[in-house]
Amino acid sequence: MNYQMLLECHAAGTAITKEEAQILELELDSQLASISVSRTQGCVEAAPDHICEAASVRKGSYWITCFASVLDQINPVPIGKKARGATVFDKLVENGYAIK
Secondary structure, eight states, X not given: OOHXXXXXXXXXXXXXXXXXXXXXXXXXXXXXXXXXXXXXXXXGSBOOHHHHHHHTSOXXXXXXXXXXXXXHHHSOOOTTSOOHHHHHHHHHHHTTOOOO
């Protein structure tokens, strides 16, 4: 199952399991690693409004921002460690993406 399908299920009210959260973690790491290499990644396209709303981010946000936010909600990082959403924001800025 890909991250978009997992986020669609999440937006529809289905809880994300620990295993699915691990898949999202791996996908986020993969997308962060490739974001500086390719500008054609689907993760830097705008997510649908209902996905943004479910992720508690601004409408028009990138898919990668949405799934980082969902991960931060369901599996918060330890105190003192940078949130996934902040890491994604930094990576987007670093690679010249317009922040939505």
